[in-house]
Amino acid sequence: MSKAETEDRFPVLDVRKLRVGYRTSSETVPVVEGADLTLGAGQVLALVGESGSGKTTIGQAVLGLLPANGDVLAGEIRHDGEDLVTAGADRMRELRGSRISLIPQDPTVSLNPIKRIGPQIADVLKLHTDENRATRREHVHRLLEQVGFTEVERRYRQYPHELSGGMRQRVLIAVAIAGDPDLIVADEPTSGLDVTVQKRILDLLDELRERTRTSMVLITHDLGVAADRSDRIAVMRAGEIVEQGETRSVIADPAHEYSRHLLRSAPTLGRGTRTAPTSTDDSESPVVLSARHLTKHFAVPGARGAVKAVDDVSFDVRRGQTLSIVGESGSGKSTTARMLVRLIEPTSGSIEILGTDVTALSRRQFRRHRRNIQIVYQNPYAAFDPRFDLFSIIEEPLRAHGSTTRADRAARVRRALEEVALPAAYLERKPSELSGGQRQRVAIARALVLEPKIVVLDEPVSALDVSVQDQILVLLDRLQRELDLSYVFISHDLAVVRAISDHVAVMNHGRVVEHGAAEQVFTDPATDYTAELLAAVPGRGSSARDKVY
Structure with a gap:
């Protein structure tokens, strides 16, 4: 059934009382509890929330791409009236790419590094159309033009590593629209991109959506993106949708305290430093x-x-x-x-x-x-030896710089951890046992343990959720004032x-x-x-x- 035939009969997406869980060795842990969502033709629904809230799991369930240990425990996911929960694996393979598509978050891992761009886009056409090779090539050229490329034959022949991050994301959009879907799930499609590149990608998605009346589920932790680019918004916390409605209404007057918390946490261009600068006269x-x-x-x-x-x-x-x-x-x-x-x-x-x-x-x-002078990196997990506990990680700079006794080092490690508001009991933990925000606090503690003047x-x-980001910025502000950093x-x-x-x-x-x-x-x-x-x-x-x- 075509878009025109279905859009007046059924919602493009209708999720009812959806429950999703992940199987462990001893139990099934629910991660989505009773979600209800409706999306009409040509609309954008933004799913917002912090890491672990369940928003990506809903997207995976819609696409039939839950991890091997993930199961839909109850509820319905209807696409143009058809229940995808009971559709079966073969039917979902037919639908993916032709009626429902995915734009993933990270193009560096979503494209085959040893295959040229053109054939990767052509694979969708090969699966879902009866076009011959020459016609597919022409079709790919048109798709590359649609997503803003010039010199399309040159791009067709390039490998992913020869393109910038924004260009690779355009290729993923070309893959997503190749089968002319009526529903796209975009999972943090611009989170790793610079602000100007992000705007160009989002403008492109808006243009394509308006031209084709494609509907979109936009999964994001960026409230600015959600506000600018969606018709409706659903706020998720701990597997539940705590608030949803028209974007304008939810952003302007959120009804749930958690929604208000996310809005308060969002950094803005409307205010300056959280506290006054140390001195208004630089010469001091x-x-x-x-x-x-x-x-x-x-x-x-x-x-x-x-x-x-x-x-x-x-x-x-x-x-x-x-x-x-x-x-x-x-x-x-x-x-x-x-x-x-x-x-x-x-x-x-x-x-x-x-x-x-x-x-x-x-x-x-x-x-x-x-x-x-010490440095704190974007990704503390990559900067830590996963075999070490936190005490050893924070102590390492002291040992490298010949700090005197183990007792002195232990005292300074505990003081550094206290400064970043983590309990001493954490010193026995490994990096894998911490959240992203906790790991960044440890990275800051490691930088502070040598008592530097400059950080x-x-x-x-940049890799943190908005409320965790806010906590780290408040922490940095406090440390700067207390330690004159x-x-x-x-x-x-x-x-x-x-x-x-x-x-x-x-x-x-x-x-x-x-x-x-x-x-x-x-x-x-x-x-x-x-x-x-x-x-x-x-x-x-x-x-x-x-x-x-």
Whole structure:
């Protein structure tokens, strides 16, 4: 039955009293409890909530792609009147790709790295149409054009690693729309993308949806994205839908306390630092970190010359204040961060830490200064040895820097854990036993155990849910005030940067294109590039977000 024949007869998606559980060795653990959802033709339903709330599980159940130990325990999932729960595996394979499609979160693991882009899109057509090879190739060219590519034959022949993250996500959208589905499940489709790339992808999805009247379940933890891009919103917590309704109404006047909590936790462009800066007069605060004319060039095999990842970057960081460095992927901000702690060496330029030019020191000489500047990474799980307990993880820098006795090290480890508001009992746990927010607290504790003056934070909250993100930002603010710390905060999320910064440096193609007080940069940007970044922040274009931004 075609879209036109069904859209007046049935909802595109009708979920009733859905219960889903995962089997363990001893029991079945319910993860979705009694969910009810309805989605009409051409509509977008946003499922929002924190990690573990059950929103992705609902998406998997709709697609018939639950993990091997996952089961629908009760309820119905009707697509155009057909119950997908009882449809069977063969029927679901027919529907997936032709009537129901998925846009997954991570294109780096969702595309075959050893297969060219064109044939990967053509696989959908091969499964669901009777087109011959030549016709499929032409069809793929049209799909690539629809998702915004030029030079489509060149793209057809490229491998995933030859494309940027935004380009790979466009390929996944082409895969999703190849069979002309009437329902797309988009699972965090832009969460790993820069704000401007995110806007382009979401604009593209809106355009395709409006042209084809395709319905979409948009799974996201970003309330700005949900507010801008959905007709209806359902808020999930601990497996239950605690509130749902028209997006405008839910955002403007949430009825449930948890919905209000999520809105309060969302970082905004409408407010500055959570507490007043340490000093309103910069001259009162001494400079603790100074970068002058930093450059970093990388040789690229087969290319002429070198790539200028960082090109003549200068800035100061004052005691007790935060300088945020913002920009899109490839702007050079993370390369700058790694040069500050000498994980990579600058090609030229100087870095002064507490008045000492550390770029003039040998690595052995720099070791003495290393304890004054520490770094916290985006993904603490990857930075920890999974075999170690938390005591050993936090103690490691003390041992590396020759701290005196085990008793002294133990006292400092406990003090560092206390500073990040984790109980001492956690010291016996392994990283795998912690949540994402708890692991990030441990990463901060490890950075603080050497009592540094400067902490470099490289995307420290980008992988966290909005309320956990808020907790970490509040923690960083408190630690800065109590310990008189200076931060270099690296981020592509301007709303987060607005919440924590005294000064902001905007990078583009390796250069600082704007640098000034946070209030000035956010309220009166001096460059078109900064204005473009601000305009792309989700939630600013919707009156539904007035309560948030």
